[in-house]
Amino acid sequence: MGSQERSACVGRHDRCGYIADEIFGFHAQQAIEKALKAWLALLGVEYPKTHxxxxxxxxxxxxGQPVDSFYDLIEFNLYAVQFRYEAFDGIGEPLERDVVIVRVGELVRKVQALIGPTPP
Structure with a gap:
């Protein structure tokens, strides 16, 4: 990830302006959702159309998959539902973006390791 993309992810000011928590949280939720669906697909498990x-x-x-350490990511459901379908008035405390990046990154790396290297 380039420095400009990382700056956007952590919500720093850039040429596009500040990235609001609801947008940051929505994209974190999307990454979590897609990673979990990829994991299920890798197992050959059909999953529902759900956010x-x-x-x-x-x-x-x-x-039988070891996902206990990822249950805390359920808190990002709120961003998917409210950002898509409702007015978003915030959740209270601002997101700890560095922590979110680490946690989502852990999940994505876990799934990438299960998938294995991409052939050339």
């Missing part, structure tokens, strides 16, 4: 992270984690648990 809810909870059933995806439950399905992985039911298939």
């Amino acid at each position: 809810d992270i909870t059933p995806l984690l439950s399905m992985l648990t039911a298939h």
Whole structure:
């Protein structure tokens, strides 16, 4: 990831301006959702059309996958639902963006490791 993209991810000011928590949280939720769906697909598990992270984690648990350390990511469900369908008035405390990047990165790296290297 380039420095400009990283700056955008952590919400620093750049030529586009500040990135609001609801946008940052929405993109974090999307990364989590897509990573969990990729993990399920890798197992050959058919998953529902949902933006809810909870059933995806439950399905992985039911298939014996080690996902206990990722259940805290369920908090990002709020960003998917409110950002898409409702007025977003904030959640209260601002996101700890560096922590979010680390946590989402851990999940993505886990799934990438399961998938294995990309052929040339």
